[in-house]
Amino acid sequence: xxxxxxxxxxxxxxxxxxxxxxxxxxxxxxxxxxxxxxxxxxxxxxxxxxxxxxxxxxxxxxxxxxxxxxxxxxxxxxxxxxxxxxxxxxxxxxxxxxxxxxxxxxxxxxxxxxxxxxxxxxxxxxxxxxxxxxxxxxxxxxxxxxxxxxxxxxxxxxxxxxxxxxxxxxxxxxxxxxxxxxxxxxxxxxxxxxxxxxxxxxxxxxxxxxxxxxxxxxxxxxxxxxxxxxxxxxxxxxxxxxxxxxxxxxxxxxxxxxxxxxxxxxxxxxxxxxxxxxxxxxxxxxxxxxxxxxxxxxxxxxxxxxxxxxxxxxxxxxxxxxxxxxxxxxxxxxxxxxxxxxxxxxxxxxxxxxxxxxxxxxxxxxxxxxxxxxxxxxxxxxxxxxxxxxxxx
Numbered sequence: 001x002x003x004x005x006x007x008x009x010x011x012x013x014x015x016x017x018x019x020x021x022x023x024x025x026x027x028x029x030x031x032x033x034x035x036x037x038x039x040x041x042x043x044x045x046x047x048x049x050x051x052x053x054x055x056x057x058x059x060x061x062x063x064x065x066x067x068x069x070x071x072x073x074x075x076x077x078x079x080x081x082x083x084x085x086x087x088x089x090x091x092x093x094x095x096x097x098x099x100x101x102x103x104x105x106x107x108x109x110x111x112x113x114x115x116x117x118x119x120x121x122x123x124x125x126x127x128x129x130x131x132x133x134x135x136x137x138x139x140x141x142x143x144x145x146x147x148x149x150x151x152x153x154x155x156x157x158x159x160x161x162x163x164x165x166x167x168x169x170x171x172x173x174x175x176x177x178x179x180x181x182x183x184x185x186x187x188x189x190x191x192x193x194x195x196x197x198x199x200x201x202x203x204x205x206x207x208x209x210x211x212x213x214x215x216x217x218x219x220x221x222x223x224x225x226x227x228x229x230x231x232x233x234x235x236x237x238x239x240x241x242x243x244x245x246x247x248x249x250x251x252x253x254x255x256x257x258x259x260x261x262x263x264x265x266x267x268x269x270x271x272x273x274x275x276x277x278x279x280x281x282x283x284x285x286x287x288x289x290x291x292x293x294x295x296x297x298x299x300x301x302x303x304x305x306x307x308x309x310x311x312x313x314x315x316x317x318x319x320x321x322x323x324x325x326x327x328x329x330x331x332x333x334x335x336x337x338x339x340x341x342x343x344x345x346x347x348x349x350x351x352x353x354x355x356x357x358x359x360x361x362x363x364x365x366x367x368x369x370x371x372x373x374x375x376x377x378x379x380x381x382x383x384x385x386x387x388x389x390x391x392x393x
Contacts, residue, residue: 001093001104001106001107001108001109001110001389001390002109002110002348002384002387002388002389002390003101003104003109003111003112003135003137003142003387003388003390004109004110004111004112004137004138004169004383004386004387004388005112005117005128005131005135005137005138005139005140005166006019006112006114006139006140006142007020007096007114007128007133007139007140007141007157008017008111008114008117008118008119008142008143008159009141009142009143009144009154009156009157010115010117010140010153011070011116013142013143013144013173013174013227014053014113014142014144014172014174014203015054015113015142016057016141016359017174017203017298017359017370017374018172018174018203018376019035019058019113019139019188020058020061020245020359020367020371020375021053021370021371021373021374021378022111022374022378022380023035023058023062023111023377024062024370024371024374024375025374025375025380025383025391026109026111026380026383026384028063028375028380029208029380029384030049030071030109031249031384032062032106032107032108032109033062033107033108033110033111033287034066034107034110034111035055035058035062035064035071035072035110035111035113036055036071036072036100036101036110036111036113037052037055037057037071037072037102037112037113037114037115038073038097038100038101038112038114038126038131038135039053039074039075039076039097039121039126039128039131039300040052040054040055040072040074040076040115040140041054041075041076041115041116041117041120042054042076043075043076043077043172043237044056047067047068047182048067049067049068050068050069050072050075050077051071051072051075052072052075054113055068055071055072056068056361057359057360057361058071059071060361061367062313063310063362066103067105068114070104071100073096073097073099073100073110074093074096074097074126075230076121076124080124080310083124084123084124084339085123089124090164090289093124093125093126093268094125094126094134096382097126097131097134097135098099098134098135099124099239101135101390103240105390106264107191109387110390111385112131112132112135112137114128114131114132114139115128115129116191117157118139118141118158118160118161119160120158127160128161129160129161129163129164129166130164130325132164133164133165133166135359135390136388136390136391137166137388137390138166138167138168138169138386138387139161139166139167139168139341139384140169140170140171140172140175140200140210140261140383141157141158141161141168141170141171141172141197142171142172143171143172143173143175144174144175144176144309145173145174145175145176145177145205147178147181147184147187147188147191150173150188151188151191152196152290153195154171154192154216155192155195155197155232155290158197168197169198169200169374169386169387170197170198170199170200170382170386171192171198171199171200171387172199172201172202172203172378173188173201173202173203174202174203175203175204175205176204176205176206177204178202178204178205179392183307184202185199185202188388189303193262193315198227200342200378200379200383201378201379201382202377203373203374203378203379204373204377206369206373211235211236211238212230212235212236212237212352212355213232213233213234213236213318214228214229214231214233214234214258214314214337215232215233215308215314216311216355216360216363217258217352217355218232218235218287218339220270220301220352220354220355221316221339221343221348221351221352222341223316223339223340224339224340224341225338225339226317226322226328226331226338226339226340227312227331227332227335227336227338228330228337229314229335229336229337229338229339230335232327232337234313235256235270235288236256236257236258236313236314236374237254237255237256237257237313238247238254238256238257238258239258239259239260239349239352240253240257240258240259240260240298240312241255241261241345241346241349242251242259242260242261242262242265242268242272242315243257243309245273245302246267246268246302246303246304247271247304247306247355249268250270250271250272250275250306250310252261252303252309253272253275253310253311253312254312255311255312255313256313257313258312258313258316258337258352259272259312259314259315259316260315260316260348260349260352261315261317261318261345262317262318262321262345262347263314263317263318263319263320263321263322263340264319264321264323266300266323266324267300267301267302267303268302268303269317269323269327269331270293270296270297270303270327270330271297271303271304271305271306271313272299272312272315272330272336273293273327273330273331273334273336274293274294274297274303274304274305274306275305275306275310275311276311276312276334276335276336277333277334287355291315292326292330292333293330294335295296295335295383296327297327312336314324314336314338315331315336315337315339315342316338316340316341316348316352317338317339317341318340318341318343318344318345318347318348319342319343319344319345320340320342322341323342343382383387
C-alpha cells in the first residue's frame with residue numbers, strides 16, 4: 001500500500017476538494033483507494049456512531065466500505081482538550097490512529113486527510129506533523145491563491161513537518177485566479193523550488209466551489225424560510241452585513257449578494273426590497289405591489305428607494321426579530337429570498353462564513369465539477385509518485 005498525507009496551511013484551503021478529486025482520480029486509474037481522517041474536529045453522528053464529517057462525505061460519495069471507527073478513529077469534541085490537559089483522558093490516541101491505519105493494508109493507495117495547519121492537534125499530542133510521522137506518510141501541503149502568501153504559508157508548515165522527520169512531497173495551490181495572473185503556475189513553481197518543495201499542481205478558482213447555495217445557507221443557519229425566492233439552488237457570490245445606514249449599505253450590494261441584517265431594521269430591509277423590485281416596476285402585475293411598497297418606504301424613516309441596480313440576491317433577518325407583517329408581505333411580493341434566525345448578526349455571519357467551502361453529499365453538481373476539475377488540472381501520476389510505501393503494507 002502507498003499512502004499520502006494531505007495537509008494544509010489553515011482552514012478552508014481546499015483539503016476536502018483535493019481529497020475528493022484525488023480519490024476519484026486514483027479510482028479512475030484503477031487503484032483500490034481508501035480514505036482516512038485520523039483526527040477529526042468536526043464530528044457528526046452518523047448511523048449512531050461519531051465520525052468526522054469529511055469521512056462521512058467520502059464514504060457517501062464513493063461507497064467506501066470501511067467502518068467509521070477505521071476511517072475516523074479520533075475525535076476532538078468540545079471540552080476534550082481541557083480534559084486531556086487535566087489528565088482525564090487515559091486512552092492511547094496514537095495507538096487508535098495506528099491501528100486504524102493498519103486496516104487499509106490491502107489497499108493500493110490510502111489518502112490520509114489532516115486537519116488545519118501542521119500544528120493543529122498538538123495540544124493532544126496529535127498534530128498533523130506528529131500523525132504523519134507516526135504513520136510514516138509523506139505530506140502534500142495545500143494553500144490557496146496568490147504568490148507571496150501561499151509560498152510563505154507552505155514553507156512555514158513544511159518546517160514543522162521537517163522537524164518531525166516527515167518528508168514534504170510537494171505542494172498544491174488552490175483557488176488560483178489563473179485568468180488574472182498569467183504565468184502564475186511557473187512563478188509558484190520557481191518560488192517553492194527555492195525551498196526544495198515541488199509544486200504538484202494548481203486548481204483554478206471557481207465560485208461554486210467556494211460559495212454555498214441559498215438552500216445550503218438556509219439549512220446551515222437553521223433559519224425559518226419567509227420566501228424561497230426564484231431558486232434555492234442559486235449560488236451566492238458574496239455576503240454583506242447590513243449594519244450601515246441604508247443609503248450607505250446599498251453601495252456595497254451586488255447582484256449575487258446575500259445580506260445579513262437585524263430583523264428590526266425595517267429601514268434597511270425596505271431599502272433592499274425596493275432595490276430588488278426596481279427593475280420590475282413597469283410590470284403591470286406588480287404595479288399595485290409597487291405602490292404599496294413605495295408607501296412603506298416613504299413611511300419608514302431612513303428607508304430609501306435607490307432605483308434600478310444594487311439588487312441583492314436575498315436577506316437573512318437576525319436576532320429573532322421580524323418586521324411588520326406588511327413588510328414581510330412586501331418581501332414576498334418582490335419574490336426575494338428571505339429567512340429569519342434567532343441568532344445575532346455576528347453569529348450568523350460566522351456560521352455562513354464556515355459554510356463557504358463545505359461540500360455536501362447531496363451537492364451532485366458541485367461534486368461532479370470537483371471531480372472534473374481535479375482530473376483536468378492535476379496530473380494524478382505526480383501524486384501517485386509522491387505517495388510512499390507504508391511500513392504496514
